[in-house]
Amino acid sequence: MSTQTPTVHAVPQLDVHAIRQQFPILGEKVHDRPLVFLDSAASAQKPNAVIDCMANTMRHQYANIHRGLHWMSERTTEAYEGVRDLVADFLNAPSREEIVFTRNSTEAINLVAHSFGALLKPGQAVLISQMEHHANLVPWQMLRDWAGIDLRVAPITDDGDLDIEAYKALLADGKVALVAITHMSNVLGTITPAKQIADMAHAAGAQVLFDGSQSVVHHKTDVQALGADFYTFTGHKLYGPTGIGVLWGRRDLLEQMPPFLGGGDMISTVTFEHSTWANIPHKFEAGTPAIVETIGLGAAIEWVNKIGFDGIAAHEADLTTHALQRLATVPGLNIVGHPRVRGGVVSFTMADVHPHDIATLLDRNGIAIRAGHHCAEPLMRRLGLSATARASFGIYTQKEEIDVLADTLVRIRDFFV
C-alpha cells in the first residue's frame, strides 16, 4: 500500500436497498403510487425483526411476568427483563435498575414531573426551552400549578439554536432545580449541545433531563458522557412498537422519588393501612406492563445495533444535506430553522401555499409528510408561523425519495402561481 495515501476515515455505507427489503410496508402503494414515507419523526416503520419477534412472543412464549411460578412466566420475564439490559447498554446507563419502562416519552416526562416534582419546593424553578414539544412543556405547566414552582423558558435564536447566553442568565439565581430540554427538536431538527447544557445546569445546582425521542434514533446516545440526570425516549420512533417508552434516571434521584402510579408489581408489602414500595425500577412500574411491546423494543434495539450508528448517522447526514440542497432549488420554498448541528428533520413553508395544501397534494402523489404545528404551538408562535410542512428521514429513506419530494413540490408550486 502506498504510504502517500491519506488516511480516510471509513464511513460504513448502509445497504439501503437491503434494509428496505426488511420493511414490508415500504412495498405498499398509496393512491396507486409507490409509498414515499417521509414522516419517520412522527413514527418510524417497523422491520420484520420487530414484527416477527412480537408475533413469535405471542405465538410461542407469552405469560404475565414477575409473578408466575411456571415455565412460561419465567421465560417471558427473562425476555422482558433482558430488554432492560439492552436499553441500559443502548444508553450506556450505569445500571439496569435505572431503566424504567413507560408507555412513551410523554409518560416518562410526566413521571419525572410528578415524582421528581414532588421533591421541589415553592420558589424553585424548572427551565425548558422555546423549542419543546408539548410533551416537555405541558407536564411542567401542570407541576407549576400544583406545586407553586416557577416555569422558565430559555429562548432560541432566529436560526433555531438554544440561546446559550440567555440560558445561562436564567440559571444564574440558583433557583432552577431541573432543566428539561430536547436533545433534538422535532420541528427544527436542532441537535442541542447537551453536554454544555448539562455542565451549565450542574454548575448552577440543577439536574437535567433530556427528551431524546428524536435524537436516539439518529446517533449513539451515552447518558454518562452527556452528563444527563434523566433521559427519555420512545420505542415507536426507533423502529419499535408503540406503547413502550423509557425513562433513564440517576439511581440516587430515582430512589428519592415517590412512586408515580400505585398498584401491583410496584409494592414490597401491602396492608389495608399502609404499603411499602418495591425497589427501583419496579417502584415506577405499576400494573402489568406492555410485555410484548417491551420485548419488541428489545428486537428494535438489537436490529439497530446490528446496523450500527456509524452507518446510520452517516446515511442520515447525507440525506439531510441532500434534502437541504434539493429543497433550496424549489421556487418559493423557505427552510424553517438553520441550526448549527441538525438531524434528519427538515421543516419548510412555501410562499402562498398553506402547509396543509402541500401535505394533501403530496399525499395524492404517494408522499407522506407531516403538516401542522407538530405539537409545538409555542415554538410556532415564536417562529411567527401557524404551521409548517416537515419531511423527516430514517434508515430506509433513499435520496431518490427526496428527489421525488422536491420535484413534486415544484409541481405544487406551479399549481398555485
Added chain:
Amino acid sequence: MEAPFVNPQEDTAAEAIEAIGDELDVFDDWMERYQYIIEMGRKLPPFPPEWCNDAHRVPGCQSQVWLEEKEADGRLYFAGLSDAAIVCGLVALLLRVYSGRTREEIQATDPGFLRDLGLVQALSTNRGNGVEAMARAIRTAAAVSA
C-alpha cells in the same frame, strides 16, 4: 341572499352533490381535481376579514376555518373561508350543498358524500382536515331551534 352568504346553484342538496360528482368526474387526475376544488374556493364570495376571529372559527382543524350563518325565509345561509386553499375549496363545496337549504334538508343530508367523492379519506377520523368539523358545525347550526 347577499354576499358573503352563498346562494344555492341547484334546487336541492342532493342535486348539488350529484352535480359536484359529475364535475369532478371530468378529470382523470387528482392534481387536476384539486385544482378545480381550489378554483371553487377562490370563487367564494369575499369573507369579511373582521369575521376571521375566534368567534367564527370552527374548532378542531389545523388549518383555520371560519363560518358564519344567517337565517332568511325559513332557510339557513352560510358564509365560510379557510386559510388553506384545498380546505377552502372543500368549504365552497360544502356550502354549495348546504347553504340556502331548510333545517330539515340540512339535517337529512349526510356529509358522507365527501367520502364517496374521494375528497376525504375517513370523514370521522381526519381531524386535521377541518372539513368534518365544518360539516358538523353546519349540521349543528341546523339542529338548534331558531
